[in-house]
Amino acid sequence: QQQVRQSPQSLTVWEGETAILNCSYEDSTFDYFPWYWQFPRESPALLIAIRPVSNKKEDGRFTIFFNKREKKLSLHITDSQPGDSATYFCAAGGNYAQGLTFGLGTRVSVFP
């Protein structure tokens, strides 16, 4: 079964709106939650990450909200720009014996 779940599969917003991407996980031993973004025909790249010691991580227009009790997190993209159009992957990891486990991704389209 999918260890990391993402919703929605795709999301369309207008420029200037806030996009909200959701993620949940199964394994309570995960202690590192990065978000990667991937533009068409490119490789994934780290966008922002959080560890469970915090419940919020902000980097410019991108903010992660983390709820350890419910094993959920979300990525908020405020003032969305057309250049933010990409597929966003939520991932979980931190255990030395594991690689990162990725969700299936949310495809975000921002229209001007």
Place this chain on the structure above:
Amino acid sequence: DMKVTQMPRYLIKRMGENVLLECGQDMSHETMYWYRQDPGLGLQLIYISYDVDSNSEGDIPKGYRVSRKKREHFSLILDSAKTNQTSVYFCASSLYDSGNTLYFGEGSRLIVV
């Protein structure tokens, strides 16, 4: 310059042929990974390597093997390729473990006919 380089970038092979995908990194990262990416399936971990000759299966290792004889190089081998191994393969590296940033290569697109 932090870089993960994959070769070849594009490859077409016939079913049953052997395939060698190579990956190099210039960051002296201990840990390297091979993922495959298919539409609708996200990124799936094939193998992880903690250092030279220290490799471990990921979530989908069947049909693949790996080799790491130098810290900076990590190879993915498909012995007798199958059509369902058509995919985009990504190599990545990280400092120590997956609790740090993974740096991905550009990807190798493999088509098995």
